[in-house]
Every structure is written in structure tokens, then in C-alpha cells.
Amino acid sequence: MDAMHDSATPFAAFKSRWQPAIEHALADLAAPSGAQERLAEAMRYSLLSQGKRIRPLLVLAAADTCGGNVERAIHAACALEMAHVSSLILDDLPAMDDDDTRRGKLANHKVYGEATAILASNALLARAFELLAEYSVGAVLCKELAAALGAAGMCGGQSDDIQGGVATFDDLMKMHAGKTGALIRASVRIGAILSDAEAQKIESLSQYGDAIGLAFQITDDLLDREVEKEKVTFPSLLGVEKSKEIAGQKTDEALRSLESFGPKAEVLRDLTHAILARHS
Amino acid sequence: MDAMHDSATPFAAFKSRWQPAIEHALADLAAPSGAQERLAEAMRYSLLSQGKRIRPLLVLAAADTCGGNVERAIHAACALEMAHVSSLILDDLPAMDDDDTRRGKLANHKVYGEATAILASNALLARAFELLAEYSVGAVLCKELAAALGAAGMCGGQSDDIQGGVATFDDLMKMHAGKTGALIRASVRIGAILSDAEAQKIESLSQYGDAIGLAFQITDDLLDREVEKEKVTFPSLLGVEKSKEIAGQKTDEALRSLESFGPKAEVLRDLTHAILARHS
Numbered sequence: 001m002d003a004m005h006d007s008a009t010p011f012a013a014f015k016s017r018w019q020p021a022i023e024h025a026l027a028d029l030a031a032p033s034g035a036q037e038r039l040a041e042a043m044r045y046s047l048l049s050q051g052k053r054i055r056p057l058l059v060l061a062a063a064d065t066c067g068g069n070v071e072r073a074i075h076a077a078c079a080l081e082m083a084h085v086s087s088l089i090l091d092d093l094p095a096m097d098d099d100d101t102r103r104g105k106l107a108n109h110k111v112y113g114e115a116t117a118i119l120a121s122n123a124l125l126a127r128a129f130e131l132l133a134e135y136s137v138g139a140v141l142c143k144e145l146a147a148a149l150g151a152a153g154m155c156g157g158q159s160d161d162i163q164g165g166v167a168t169f170d171d172l173m174k175m176h177a178g179k180t181g182a183l184i185r186a187s188v189r190i191g192a193i194l195s196d197a198e199a200q201k202i203e204s205l206s207q208y209g210d211a212i213g214l215a216f217q218i219t220d221d222l223l224d225r226e227v228e229k230e231k232v233t234f235p236s237l238l239g240v241e242k243s244k245e246i247a248g249q250k251t252d253e254a255l256r257s258l259e260s261f262g263p264k265a266e267v268l269r270d271l272t273h274a275i276l277a278r279h280s
Numbered sequence: 281m282d283a284m285h286d287s288a289t290p291f292a293a294f295k296s297r298w299q300p301a302i303e304h305a306l307a308d309l310a311a312p313s314g315a316q317e318r319l320a321e322a323m324r325y326s327l328l329s330q331g332k333r334i335r336p337l338l339v340l341a342a343a344d345t346c347g348g349n350v351e352r353a354i355h356a357a358c359a360l361e362m363a364h365v366s367s368l369i370l371d372d373l374p375a376m377d378d379d380d381t382r383r384g385k386l387a388n389h390k391v392y393g394e395a396t397a398i399l400a401s402n403a404l405l406a407r408a409f410e411l412l413a414e415y416s417v418g419a420v421l422c423k424e425l426a427a428a429l430g431a432a433g434m435c436g437g438q439s440d441d442i443q444g445g446v447a448t449f450d451d452l453m454k455m456h457a458g459k460t461g462a463l464i465r466a467s468v469r470i471g472a473i474l475s476d477a478e479a480q481k482i483e484s485l486s487q488y489g490d491a492i493g494l495a496f497q498i499t500d501d502l503l504d505r506e507v508e509k510e511k512v513t514f515p516s517l518l519g520v521e522k523s524k525e526i527a528g529q530k531t532d533e534a535l536r537s538l539e540s541f542g543p544k545a546e547v548l549r550d551l552t553h554a555i556l557a558r559h560s
Contacts, residue, residue, distance in 0.1 A: 035431035036458070039439035043431060090402070095373075095394030114375035115442050118398070119435045122370070125402070126430035129409050129422050138419025142409050150406035151315035151323060155399045159319035162395045178316070 011270040015057060018070065022056045023048075025074050026081060032127060042112040042120035043127070047085050049103040054216075055080040058187040059194075061267045062205055065258075068195020076141060076194055079128040080187045083145060086128070087154060087183075089121040125149075132190075140193055144186050153182035166232050173214065181213035188268075204257045208268065211254035215275050218247040251276045291550040295337060298350065302336045303328075305354050306361060312407060322392040322400035323407070327365050329383040334496075335360040338467040339474075341547045342485055345538075348475020355411045356421060356474055360467045362408040363425060367434060367463075369401040405429075412470075420473055424466050433462035446512050453494065461493035468548075484537045488548065491534035495555050498527040531556045 031040035056077030063073040092107035109117035132141040157178020221233040234243040258265040311320035336357030343353040372387035389397035412421040437458020501513040514523040538545040
């Protein structure tokens with residue numbers, strides 16, 4: 001969404017300010033000391049490719065919105081990106097989506113082979129937990145990530161997708177809440193927890209995460225509707241106009257959930273507009 | 281090793297006492313509430329199959345040896361078994377060892393398909409962290425598990441194996457220290473940490489874990505030497521007699537590292553003898 005957004009806006013300014021720190025930390029933290037060399041190379045290959053870094057930026061923006069120390073949240077931000085990239089490596093496998101390319105280059109398994117790709121995915125996931133566990137509130141953060149990734153979260157949503165029984169609007173909402181929503185929700189929650197935010201604020205940001213996760217997905221479906229003809233998507237199920245309407249509703253929901261934060265939430269507020277702007 | 285061991289011995293008695301509690305907790309905890317149904321079924325399929333439950337028993341025996349509450353360590357014990365089973369599901373995939381059976385029944389991917397098997401493996405891993413994170417020392421426990429599983433642990437050892445460059449005794453030791461040793465070491469460390477053991481005791485148990493991990497592996501290699509003809513193993517590299525000698529040395533090392541615990545370590549001591557007894 002960066003390319004479509006004026007660099008003078010709060011989100012673009014925040015991104016310019018913090019993305020270099022994220023990229024630097026990802027390169028630094030990608031593999032633990034003593035990592036097997038070839039495996040570390042495979043981990044870096046996927047982790048350090050061009051990504052939008054939405055999840056780590058959400059961690060930092062949520063920390064900032066709650067008045068926390070953004071710098072201190074960088075390792076957690078990296079953990080969320082590692083968990084995300086871990087899932088992308090698996091998504092591309094022949095047994096899953098069977099994609100040969102990702103983020104403009106060959107998929108991990110096309111370069112390193114399936115076995116190493118699976119191990120790189122696993123090792124990135126372990127590394128994500130290792131980084132979160134180093135915080136004083138590490139147990140809470142690990143629990144958030146674990147719940148988001150597990151059978152009631154991302155893996156559950158992916159399993160819904162594979163099973164192919166998604167037929168109604170509610171099915172589609174539930175599937176995406178797991179597939180992409182859970183990790184986006186965890187990103188903002190982890191940022192808030194690291195800023196010692198009170199329960200009410202964490203809850204507001206959870207609602208924000210749920211709403212932008214869906215808005216983001218609907219917008220993706222609208223942008224991809226030429227290539228996703230075989231899948232059940234929001235536009236295939238509801239039509240283009242109704243899908244845009246729901247994306248708009250989710251955007252409004254996201255903005256409402258930020259109201260109590262006042263001007264502190266300008267980055268998250270602007271990010272919300274940026275998501276919707278992608279398909280207008 | 282159970283079948284070869286007299287039920288009157290300390291380890292057999294400990295196993296009879298605690299294995300039913302482990303099995304019960306595994307069945308109870310396998311999937312989180314709200315888990316996607318088919319995925320939860322695939323997780324249970326592998327987790328609740330007949331296993332030796334060595335890692336969970338090590339967690340409990342280490343907790344007991346350090347004077348802790350064994351009951352309280354059961355969730356952590358389950359987490360270690362989940363992490364282990366998670367790795368077995370991946371090991372059996374066509375891209376890895378390509379095994380059709382595991383623990384006397386069809387491999388997970390032969391029943392549920394590769395995509396669901398991969399997700400079940402991932403979801404079990406997430407569940408393991410979720411359970412560990414619920415302890416008051418959850419951050420420390422998650423860090424132990426993450427380090428054991430990651431690129432400098434189990435995934436690293438598996439990557440060594442896949443790369444195929446294992447040629448010397450040192451290579452073989454390093455590979456197995458990662459592939460199987462790291463999780464066994466983490467099992468006893470986590471049991472000790474849950475019992476608030478002092479650093480010296482945790483260190484002694486780490487040495488114990490490293491030693492039995494290798495003794496166990498060498499014994500496995502000796503038992504499997506008819507089927508493992510293509511792989512570099514301890515007997516293929518060193519011969520049968522030398523391999524038995526090293527297994528004996530590792531057993532002695534394991535017993536020495538338990539000395540400071542006195543009679544409290546009788547279960548772990550007996551387990552050590554039981555490992556070596558498998559090939560005598």
C-alpha cells in the first residue's frame with residue numbers, strides 16, 4: 001500500500017522512520033547463534049526478501065499508540081514477521097498452494113528443496129518464540145502468538161480453506177479471521193501488551209485488528225479477482241459492490257475502535273484509510 | 281525399552297504411576313478450544329498413538345529428582361511430547377523420510393493428506409508453546425523449547441542430516457546432539473526449572489540429557505543396523521564393538537552427572553541402565 005500513499009501521511013512517515021530499524025533487526029536476528037549454516041541461509045532467504053512488513057509495523061504502531069517505547073518493541077515486531085514468513089514458506093509448498101515464486105523471487109523450496117524449506121519454516125517459528133520469550137512479559141507474548149498460530153487461529157483458518165467447505169458469508173469470515181486475522185490481531189495486541197496498556201485498550205486494539213484484517217482481505221480479494229476465479233472470495237460470493245460496502249463498514253469499525261486513543265492513534269487511523277484506498 | 285525392563289525397577293514403577301496421567305492429559309489438551317475440527321482430528325491422530333512417551337516421562341522424572349511437584353509438571357510434559365510428535369509428522373512426509381507408517385499405523389499424511397499433516401504439525405507446535413506459556417515461569421520454558429527446536433537445535437540437526445555432509449565422528453555427534461539430543465536435554469531442563477532447581481542442578485541434568493540422548497541414539501543405530509545400511513551411523517562409522525563402548529561411556533557420564541542428587545535420582549539412574557540394556 002506504500003506506493004499508493006502520500007509520503008507525507010502519518011503512516012508513511014512512521015514507516016519511513018521505523019522500517020529501516022525493522023530490516024536491520026531482521027537481518028541481525030534471523031538465525032540464532034550456532035545455527036546450521038545452510039538452514040540459516042534458507043531462513044534469511046525468505047525473511048530478508050522484500051515484504052510490506054505490515055505485521056511488524058502494526059506491532060510498533062500499536063506500541064506507539066499506547067504510549068510505549070517503540071524501540072523496545074522491535075524484537076517482538078521481528079518475531080511477528082518471522083511467524084508470518086514461516087507460514088508463507090509452507091503455503092508455497094507443492095502440497096499447499098504450489099507456488100514457484102514469492103515476493104518477486106523463487107519460492108524457498110524452489111531454491112533449497114522441500115525438506116530444507118520445511119525446516120526453515122519451522123526454525124523461523126521457533127526463532128519467533130525465542131525472541132518473544134526474552135521479554136519480561138515473554139510468557140504472555142508467547143501465549144498470544146501460540147494462540148494466533150494454532151488450530152483455533154491461523155492453522156485452523158488454513159485448514160478451513162483446504163477442506164473446501166467454505167460456502168457462506170459466515171464461513172468466509174471465519175476462515176479469514178483465522179488465516180490472516182489472527183496474526184494481525186496478535187500483532188497489535190503484542191504491541192499494546194509491551195506498552196503495559198490496560199485491558200480496555202488491548203480490547204479496543206483487538207477489535208481494530210479484527211476489522212482491518214477483514215478489510216485488508218476483502219480489498220485483496222477485489223484486487224485479485226481476475227486471478228482467484230476458482231476460489232470462494234468476497235466478490236465471488238457477494239459481488240463487487242457489496243464487497244466494497246463491507247470493506248467500508250470494516251474500515252469504519254476499525255476507526256471507531258481507535259476513538260478512545262485520540263491523536264495518539266493517528267498512525268493506525270491513517271493505515272486504515274490506506275488499506276481501503278487500495279481498491280478505490 | 282519398557283518391554284525389556286522388569287516392572288519392579290524404579291523407572292518402570294515411575295512409568296506405571298505417571299503414564300496414565302500423561303495419556304489422559306494429552307487427550308484432554310491435544311487441541312485448543314475453538315480448534316478447526318478436521319485439524320484437531322489430525323492432531324489427535326498422531327499425538328494419541330502409541331508412543332514410548334520418553335520426553336514427557338523425562339520432564340516428570342527430572343521434576344521429581346529436583347524435589348518438585350510432579351503433578352504440576354504434567355502440562356509441560358505434554359508440551360514436550362507435542363513438540364516431538366510435531367517433528368515426527370514432518371519427518372514422515374514424502375519430502376523428508378517418506379514413511380507411510382508410524383507407531384504401528386498409517387503416517388499422518390497418508391490419512392489426512394500432506395497439507396493437513398503440515399498444518400497439524402504446526403498446530404501441535406503452537407499448542408506446545410501455548411501450554412508452556414501458561415506457567416509462571418512460562419517465558420523461560422518457551423525459550424528452552426524454542427532454542428531446542430530451532431536452527432541451532434533439532435531443525436539444525438535435521439538439516440545436517442539432509443545436507444548429507446556427515447562424515448566424521450564429530451559430525452555424527454553434532455548431528456545427533458541437534459536431531460534428538462536437544463529435545464531430550466530440554467525435557468530434563470524444563471522439569472528441573474519447574475522444580476525451581478538451582479543452576480548447578482539444571483546444569484547436571486543438562487549433561488545427563490546430552491549423555492542419554494547419545495547413548496539412546498547409538499543404541500538405536502545398533503538395533504537398526506540391518507535397516508539403516510545407506511546412512512552414516514555409529515556402527516557404520518566405528519564398528520559394533522566401538523559403538524557399544526561409546527554407548528557405555530555415555531551411560532557412565534549420565535550416571536556420574538546424577539551423583540549429586542543421591543537417592544532422589546533413582547528413576548533417572550534406572551532409565552539410563554534401561555537404555556543400555558536394550559542392546560545387550
